[in-house]
Amino acid sequence: MKSIFNKLTGLMLAASAWAGTALFSAAHAVSDLAGGPSVNQLNLQMPATKIAEDQAWLHWFMLILCTVIFVAVFAVMFYSIWKHRKSVGHKPANFHESVTVEIIWTIVPFVIVILMALPATKVVVAMKDTTSADITIKATGMQWKWGYDYLKGEGEGIGFISALDADQREMSNNGGPKAGEVVNDYLLKVDHPLVVPVNKKIRIITTANDVIHAWMVPAFGVQQAAIPGFVRDTWFRAEKIGDFYGQCAQLCGKEHSYMPIHVKVLSAEDYSKWVAVEKVKLAAKLDDPSKVWTAEEITERGAKVYAANCVACHQANGKGAGPIKPLDGSAVVLNADKNVQLSVLLNGRVALGMPSWKQLSDTEIAAVMTYTKNNWSNKTGQLVQPADVTAARK
Numbered sequence: 001m002k003s004i005f006n007k008l009t010g011l012m013l014a015a016s017a018w019a020g021t022a023l024f025s026a027a028h029a030v031s032d033l034a035g036g037p038s039v040n041q042l043n044l045q046m047p048a049t050k051i052a053e054d055q056a057w058l059h060w061f062m063l064i065l066c067t068v069i070f071v072a073v074f075a076v077m078f079y080s081i082w083k084h085r086k087s088v089g090h091k092p093a094n095f096h097e098s099v100t101v102e103i104i105w106t107i108v109p110f111v112i113v114i115l116m117a118l119p120a121t122k123v124v125v126a127m128k129d130t131t132s133a134d135i136t137i138k139a140t141g142m143q144w145k146w147g148y149d150y151l152k153g154e155g156e157g158i159g160f161i162s163a164l165d166a167d168q169r170e171m172s173n174n175g176g177p178k179a180g181e182v183v184n185d186y187l188l189k190v191d192h193p194l195v196v197p198v199n200k201k202i203r204i205i206t207t208a209n210d211v212i213h214a215w216m217v218p219a220f221g222v223q224q225a226a227i228p229g230f231v232r233d234t235w236f237r238a239e240k241i242g243d244f245y246g247q248c249a250q251l252c253g254k255e256h257s258y259m260p261i262h263v264k265v266l267s268a269e270d271y272s273k274w275v276a277v278e279k280v281k282l283a284a285k286l287d288d289p290s291k292v293w294t295a296e297e298i299t300e301r302g303a304k305v306y307a308a309n310c311v312a313c314h315q316a317n318g319k320g321a322g323p324i325k326p327l328d329g330s331a332v333v334l335n336a337d338k339n340v341q342l343s344v345l346l347n348g349r350v351a352l353g354m355p356s357w358k359q360l361s362d363t364e365i366a367a368v369m370t371y372t373k374n375n376w377s378n379k380t381g382q383l384v385q386p387a388d389v390t391a392a393r394k
Helices: 002-027 050-083 099-128 166-173 268-285 295-309 338-347 362-373 386-393
Strands: 135-142 145-152 159-162 194-197 202-208 213-217 222-226 232-236 242-248 260-266
Touching: 050 099, 135 194, 135 213, 135 222, 194 268, 202 213, 202 222, 213 260, 222 232, 260 268, 295 362, 338 362, 338 386, 362 386
Parallel strands: 135 202, 194 260
Antiparallel strands: 135 145, 145 159, 202 232, 213 222, 213 242, 242 260
């Protein structure tokens, strides 16, 4: 039975894709994105996991079953109306409490519900089974990026922030791709993709540190809310090597559209190599919070932190854009009390679109504060040390 539905869905998909392409392809300059959306997409994305494949089958099974029921019911109804119309001499029957009719309209819907419930329940139960995971990763939603921490399995201890690629953010600020420019992954490219091995069960634990977000990758058949103060989980097992894309599926603020998800699936060998490289980077980032930095050293470090995390909103010149407050000449930055700016970085100002940056290390926060306090027209001469940030966290 499943093979019959697969053939039917394949025929329907091919027909819809042909019709859509014939009608609209001339109006688009981009092509399909492997692991992401397709041009004129009229169906679910191509599945890369068994769960996504089952969801696609279930979708078409329900659609076809409902269509058959719809056609059958209305066919009988219109046939009865036409065949027994008054103009050909038929008179309305007068009956009630027909045991036969009541049995039929009780049993038939019951059978239909069972036919729909059995495969649906099987898929839902499988979606919720997060046990025996090979790798556990925590995905933390924040305005407007994702934080990933590898909690268990190969890669344990690795953590990083994944945000929209700076070049694409600038492209969006300038009104999108230029005429004739082809950007298939527009607003889906990130600076640090989530990396996982193929054919391994990956458990994703979701939470958030500001508002509700949702971690969604359609090709994996995964969508899980990330709620502040709560821990939810989901899982996937990618069966294909490649790049797969998703987005935050919960309206989380003014830059909701700038919160993409990019999952890179590697072979087991390549994943082990990636883990080894990331471990080296992790060791290099383990700064001693008690170290006393020179102004030159910490300012240079701050420039790198600013370029990686702040420039997308506040711009390289520190002038901000639209509702984003400028840092050049900012009263908060120029304040002689370093704790004023430090409080903003640690706690954020959600109402003004400023997220919390407490996920950065004490050294990174101290460095970026020193950089902003002594760059552009800001010449305060103030120096912030990691120990200042450590004290403020307590």
